[in-house]
Structures are given as structure tokens and as C-alpha cells.
Amino acid sequence: MKSLRFISAEAFVSNAEFARKSLSSIAHNLFPLLFKASYLLEQGEVIHDLVKNWPLVDFNVGKLLGTTVDYQEDLSHRTCTVCLESCLTGLRDYVLNHPSPYVKRLKVVDLTERNYELVVQALLKKCYCPLKICCVSFRSDNLALQKFFYIIKLTEPSLLRKLEIVHNVRLEMEHLEILFNSIHFPLLMSLTLPARTFNVRRFTATDEQMLTNIGEKLGEMTQLTELSMPFSILTGRIQGLLSPLKTPLKKLNVSNCSLNHADMAYLANSFHVNHLEALDLSGHNIPDLYPSTFFKLLSHSSSVLRSLTLEDCNIQDTHVNMLILGLSPCQKLEEFKFLGNPLSSHALKQLFTFLRELPMLKNVEFPVPMDCYPIGITYPIDDVSLCRFDHQKYESVAEELKFILLQANREDVKASTPFFGSYDAAVQETNNELGAYLIKSFKEAVEKFTISLNKMS
Helix, strand or coil: CEEEEHHHHHHHHCCCCHHHHHHHHHHHHHHHHHHHHHHHHCCHHHHHHHHHHHCCCCCEEEHHHHHCCCEECCCCCCCCHHHHHHHHHHHHHHHHCCCCCCCCCCCEECCCCCCCCHHHHHHEEEEEECCCCCEEEEEEECHHHHHHHHHHHCCHHHHHEEEECCCCCCCHHHHHHHHHHHHHCCCCCCEEECCCCCCHHHHHHHHHHHHHHHHHHHHHCCCCEEEEEEEECCCCCCCCCCHCCCCCEEEEEEECCCCCCHHHHHHHHCCCHHHEEEEEECCCCCCHHCCCHHHHHHHHHHHCCCEEEEECCCHHHHHHHHHHHHHHCCCCCEEECCCCCCCCCCHHHHHHHHHCCCCCCEEEECCHHHHHHHCCCCCCCHHHCCCCCCCHHHHHHHHHHHHHHCCCCCCCEEECCCCCCCCCHHHHHHHHHHHHHHHHHHHHHHHHHHHHHHCCC
């Protein structure tokens, strides 16, 4: 919902000519409000003049466009070329602008960019620019390893707080060891690694030592509290990787990591467990492999746990009572995701009747009921079969589940079924690049196959 202030700001910037002429009379503390309103309405000229005359010390696009008191919607994931270009030209003119009604106070600028060549140029020239680029968060997406290693050294890694290496960056364990041996990240708080960084199924004695070395390097990152390693094969190695850490983790993603009982036992008894605010254990057959250990983990983390993800964990109707018992102490839980589990409509209603009693709960992602699919469907459901269910019956069940929430006056809880997983804005923004890369890879594979056939003939 928009406040009266925000509605007024929209009305003000909607007349670009009037707004630009009136900026010299605007109070400094209204500039952030006008910036977000201008971005929402894609008023590039107004954005340019706002930035050109920016009177504040900080210009953080993420904060300016994120959730605010006057307008809760987060605009930071919206791509608007006109607005971003206006920001950059405004910054340029801010530096070149001599006579100004405002004293130049701007010290920090926070922008996002996904063009590798432009970012490299900017980082190489930062020593000579009036406005210095300072990276506190870096995301590498669909980037060749050579380019990644080159650009990461330009970012001043000693200042990085967050590092995400995702989506088609082919970083394997030996590359990670080289990265940690050659570059130090003393202030790093959050680390995300790409799929298959680790694969213990092909480990040698040398690889075991390499894993130990990586664990020790992680231990040197005394600020690290968030670690995400989805789709790595880490069977029996969680303790070796996490035990060297000096600071307890608050967020841990080990989804689809093929954890065994020893791994779960370590997590349930480690010094991390009492601090875990977000945990993702998706892709593990929890009810059959280690039910008691898992519930011990839940019990120990219940006082702080805010987000729990258990997608594709083979949770069935017979496990619902046990799940409710395990979740009961988690009174601070704000988010619960359990897509991909074979649960019936009846089991979901039983679960929602419990979930509505969790006082802090805000978001639930639930699976399509098993009885909405054809008889004989197997789990995990493949992508082809995922949407082949009785949509009318699903809508009816979804309404019943929401009614269960409404009966307890829990309109604040959002319940949904994202059929293909949670929306990732960063993936959406780069889907064209990823698509182009996949087409290129497919073309190269076909060419190699054709050459091989020609040689055989």
C-alpha cells in the first residue's frame, strides 16, 4: 500500500518538467522518496536531475528501491534501462557539476551491473575516478572461470561482505582451493557456491586433504555466517567442512547434498545449531533416513529458526503428525517451504490447521496434493508431469487451505504453490545470456559429434 507521501511524490514527478525546475526547493530528506517514485514511473529525466543534485552522503540503489515505509513493494529487481542510464549520467554530471545549490556530500554509491566488460573497465579505472567503486557484494553468474578469477581480484576482496558464485560458473573443488589460497576474504559474511563444487564420490586421498584445506580457509573467515552449497555431493564430509568455522552459521543451505546420518548427527549437535535462522535440507529422505536426528536438530534450533525448506524430502501422510510434533517448538518460524512432497489434501489441511497457530509465520509454499495427480504418479515428479494435474481440484483445495488460515484471522500468511520453485529475480534477469550460452554449447556439441561421425566414415 502506498502512503499519502508516496502518492504525492508520484504526482510531483509525473510532471517531469515541473519536477526538474522545482528540485532546488525540495527538502533533502525527500530525495529518496522522489527517487523511488520516479523509478516506479520510469521518469528518467527526473532521476537524472535527482542524482545530479544528490544532497545525501549515501546513494544505495538497493535500499532506495527496496521496501520502505511509504511504499512496501521492492523495486530493486525491476530492470529499467532508462532509469539505470539516468542514474549513471546523473552521477557523471554530479562529479562535473560545479555551481550547485547543494554542497557535494556523496561518499558511497551502490549500483548493480551485469555487463562483464563494462564492470572490468570501471574497476580498472577506479583509482583515477572522483567516485571510487567499492564492491561489498559480488555475484558471478554465467561467467567463465578465467574471467571470474580476473574480475574478483579487481573488486578488492578484502572489503567483500557477500560472494555468490552461481548458475553455470564451473567452479570445482580444486578451483575453490586456488581461490582461497590466492585471495583472502576477511570480512566475508555470506558465501554461495555453484552446484557440484564438491563431489565426494570421486574423492582420492589428495581430494580429502584439499577438502580439509578448504575447511581451514573457511575457518579464517571469522565473519562468515551464511553458507550455501546446494547440489554438491558431501556425504560424510559436513563435519570436516564446517567444524573449523570459528563463528556459528545463521544460514545454511545443503539441499540435495546427499547427507548421511553422520552428517545430520553433526548438524544436530554442532555449535551452529543454536544459531541457525535459515535451513534448507531439500532433497533428503528425512523420514526414512534420520527422523530422530532431524527432529533433534529442529529442537535445538527452534528458539531462533525463522526459515525452513524441506522440498522433495519424501514427507508423506504418515509423517504429518511427526512433522507437527517437530515443528511445534519453532514458534519464531516465518517461512516454511515443502514443495514436492507426496501429501494428500487431507494431510495438507491437517498441517495447515497446525501452521496457522505459529505466531510469526508469514509465508508457506505447499505442494500440489497427491490426489490431484493421476493414480500411480511417482515422486520426485519430473518436469513433464509436474503440471499434469487436476487444476480445478487443486484450486478447490487451495481455497480450503486459505480458508483454514482465515478462520484463525491469519490473512497475513501467504500460501502458494510455485510449480517450478521459488522465483529468482537474478536468474530471470540473465535468462537471455543463459539461453545463448546453452545454444552455443549445444551447437559445439553437435559440431564435435558431426566431426566424429565424418572421421568414422
